[in-house]
Amino acid sequence: xxxxxxNSPSLSVQEGRISILNCDYTNSMFDxxxxxxxxxxxxxxxxxxxxxxxxxNEDGRFTVFLNKSxxxxxxxxxxxxxxxxxxxxxxxxxxxxxTPLVFGKGTRLSVIA
Amino acid sequence: NAGVTxxxxxxxxxxxxxxxLLCAQDMNHEYMYWYRQDPGMGLRLIHYSVGxxxxxxxxxxxxxxVSRLKKQNFLLGLESAAPSQTSVYFCASSSVRTGRDxxxxxxxxxxxxx
Numbered sequence: 001x002x003x004x005x006x007n008s009p010s011l012s013v014q015e016g017r018i019s020i021l022n023c024d025y026t027n028s029m030f031d032x033x034x035x036x037x038x039x040x041x042x043x044x045x046x047x048x049x050x051x052x053x054x055x056x057n058e059d060g061r062f063t064v065f066l067n068k069s070x071x072x073x074x075x076x077x078x079x080x081x082x083x084x085x086x087x088x089x090x091x092x093x094x095x096x097x098x099t100p101l102v103f104g105k106g107t108r109l110s111v112i113a
Numbered sequence: 114n115a116g117v118t119x120x121x122x123x124x125x126x127x128x129x130x131x132x133x134l135l136c137a138q139d140m141n142h143e144y145m146y147w148y149r150q151d152p153g154m155g156l157r158l159i160h161y162s163v164g165x166x167x168x169x170x171x172x173x174x175x176x177x178x179v180s181r182l183k184k185q186n187f188l189l190g191l192e193s194a195a196p197s198q199t200s201v202y203f204c205a206s207s208s209v210r211t212g213r214d215x216x217x218x219x220x221x222x223x224x225x226x227x
Contacts, residue, residue: 106155
């Protein structure tokens, strides 16, 4: 049973427009959420995170929104650039003890120039 | 500062052969992890370690063994490779100081078992 779900395998967006990547989770014990970005033939790299005590975290063009009641988070990229084309993974953890990250299956974003 | 490195980058094995994947990190991180990535499956945790000399099972541990004899190294072993173990393997590490959650990944090892 998937605890972290990214229901859109792929997304295409025009350069300069907003990209919105979505993630849902089922485990109510999760209290820390992260987004990772992965280019082909490279390892994932950390992008942005959010704690459950917040509902928004912003870092430059990247903003993550958390809706705890809906168990839903989203990553907004504004404006989207061709270099943002990559696979984005959502991850979650209980945030305490030795609970490892649980990853979603990823969404492939293509930003079209 | 090389971060997280993995050896080898590519490997082809025949069914039944054994091999060891080596992960090394130079960031003095306490935690280390092994994942596998398969098409449409995301990243699945195989084993992890919260410190030198300790290991724990992840989501998909069967067919793999690990060892963490030194803080900077985490080895993943396949004793008898099977075609189902064809995958891309990623090692990661994180620090208890900056947050166990922000993991740093290596470049991956692409393994094919024929």
